[in-house]
Amino acid sequence: MRIGNQDQIREVVERGQHWEAAALLQSNQDPLAKIQRLLRIMQVNKLPSYDFLSDETCEVVHAVNYFNTRIYPYIKETDVLAPNPAIIHFPVWALHVLPPAAHYTTICLSLNHYMHSLPPGSSRVVVGQQRLKIYNYRGLAIRALNESIAGKETRSSDLTITSILMFMAMEVHDSRNGDWRSHADGMKRLIDIRGGFESLLRTAPHLTSALVVFLIIVTFSNSLGPASHHLSITGPLEQHIKEVEKVYSLVFPYTLCPVTLFIDIVRINRLRQEVALSSFANQYQHTSEAKGILARIEGFAPGDWAQAGENQDDWQLIGSIYQSAIALYCAMSLQALVVLPADTEMGTMRTNHAKRLLEDMKAAVHLKQLKKIAMFPLCVLGVEAGYHDQQYTRLWIERQLEEHAHLLGTSSPLKARAVLRRYWRRNKPGWNECFDEPFTILVPAGAC
Missing domain, CATH: 1.25.40 (Serine Threonine Protein Phosphatase 5, Tetratricopeptide repeat)
Known part of the structure; x- marks a missing residue:
């Protein structure tokens, strides 16, 4: 799958070329219908094109590469006894179809991992710099989540639920000052809005991995x-x-x-x-x-x-x-x-x-x-x-x-x-x- 940004996807949809959509998705199974649905999801959730987020985009790409090269290999090494189908190599193209809150959370997760993986006696200056970055992107993630929750159409959407879960899990990983419980309570309310845990499993099976966590x-x-x-x-x-x-x-x-x-x-x-x-x-x-x-x-x-x-x-x-x-x-x-x-x-x-x-x-x-x-x-x-x-x-x-x-x-x-x-x-x-x-x-x- 070679997804571009939202503007590129919109152009492909407007041209309506089957072969072009198939090349973008690297799939011949209803490519136009799939890419139209993808564009609708991006529009409903008001996802930006990300062209204007040059600094943050660079940071999130670094964070994804860090996950793929440092975190993912260790996880797979510990999955020998029971491979986990939910843990995958993070495709960079997916960044275009994720909301900003997920981007900022990914950065925080990778920075946290890097900081706590440093050998004993590492420079306090380095640690301090990483923690300042984490505070900054954590604040941006909270702001983005609040905007999603404030919107009537996005309040309990699949992407909002996934973003809150990602953020809550990140807060637990770095439990220094994180208020994980307020996020858990909020997650529970959103699940209830969607009909409850069992109903959500049935109506939105693609959210199962998030609900399991x-x-x-x-x-x-x-x-x-x-x-x-x-x-x-x-x-x-x-x-x-x-x-x-x-x-x-x-x-x-x-x-x-x-x-x-x-x-x-x-x-x-x-x-x-x-x-x-x-x-x-x-x-x-x-x-x-x-x-x-x-x-x-x-x-x-x-x-x-x-x-x-x-x-x-x-x-x-x-x-x-x-x-x-x-x-x-x-x-x-x-x-x-x-x-x-x-x-x-x-x-x-x-x-x-x-x-x-x-x-x-x-x-x-x-x-x-x-x-x-x-x-x-x-x-x-x-x-x-x-x-x-x-x-x-x-x-x-x-x-x-x-x-x-x-x-x-x-x-x-x-x-x-x-x-x-x-x-x-x-x-x-x-x-x-x-x-x-x-x-x-x-x-x-x-x-x-």
């Missing part, structure tokens, strides 16, 4: 924050679980999490929210449901789930990591709400899973494809490390987070480290003691 961000951010601040994509729990199951083949390459365990995270999140917002004083009414979730997690068999073949041991390790991490999340987060008892039996279970999780995480250190899924288990392990004074474990977690920040080119692991350090200094164990503010410190590599 939104689902991942919301699910994990709900787990790493106060129960009263959870964001529900869909009201009825069972309906939401059906939505998750419907798209899970696209969720899996990002998380490598067994579907049953991922759904258990969703169930734990919703139970925490219900308990926190409940007007009843007796929280033990939810104990039976909590114990049922924990029993289901405990009954998961990593060996049975592991896919046969040359990577079977890696799959079993992944299954074991997630089982222990989610069992610990279930136990500690629901104990914090007095839904599960803080008795000797639960304490033994917590200790055993923490020990196995630490061993599994150490065994996975050399596997690049596991780097992108390590954030959630490391955060869970960090909370459990607050129950005892084993400095070695805490230091090991800190080192892993620092390494991940450099490898993934994101500040999210550094934010996780700061949250855990603050929690450890309090010397008061418990899930709510650690995550007393809404945090999104996990985004799988390549999520945006």
Whole structure:
């Protein structure tokens, strides 16, 4: 596909030459109809020709080249176990059919990655220059998004939804001062305007990849924050679980999490929210449901789930990591709400899973494809490390987070480290003691 700018596309449409449209699209399948539709999308969304944006255009081309040469190869290297069809080589021609907000966000994403990939001891002047650029383009992206949302025709358009998702994911990657939650709330309102999550999946299947990333961000951010601040994509729990199951083949390459365990995270999140917002004083009414979730997690068999073949041991390790991490999340987060008892039996279970999780995480250190899924288990392990004074474990977690920040080119692991350090200094164990503010410190590599 060799798309030109909007003026060039308009000229081709006006001339109405089949061969010319086919050459532009590099396709003989209804080229005129396709290029006419493309022009309508550009006009409805009021996309500029970009001819007047010489400086920004140069920057965004550099950003795309950076993604293609630095970010994309690493993502594909970590996709060996489960290739992700949503992660593609960014075609430069696509810049002409993307709104300005997407351009500015792409620049911010690449600059963030570059800045956090710099070796330790790099010039503060260089870092400062990059951060100033990020602030500038972040501001331009916000302005462009506000203009799209203000327009009646563009408020809930496909391109606006995609642009907001890109920006929100970028904010999570550079979670220094980003207000990711306001963007998530806005995204939820736009999805509702379009009929809800399931309706949008059905009527706009080309948005599925974007909606999958939104689902991942919301699910994990709900787990790493106060129960009263959870964001529900869909009201009825069972309906939401059906939505998750419907798209899970696209969720899996990002998380490598067994579907049953991922759904258990969703169930734990919703139970925490219900308990926190409940007007009843007796929280033990939810104990039976909590114990049922924990029993289901405990009954998961990593060996049975592991896919046969040359990577079977890696799959079993992944299954074991997630089982222990989610069992610990279930136990500690629901104990914090007095839904599960803080008795000797639960304490033994917590200790055993923490020990196995630490061993599994150490065994996975050399596997690049596991780097992108390590954030959630490391955060869970960090909370459990607050129950005892084993400095070695805490230091090991800190080192892993620092390494991940450099490898993934994101500040999210550094934010996780700061949250855990603050929690450890309090010397008061418990899930709510650690995550007393809404945090999104996990985004799988390549999520945006």
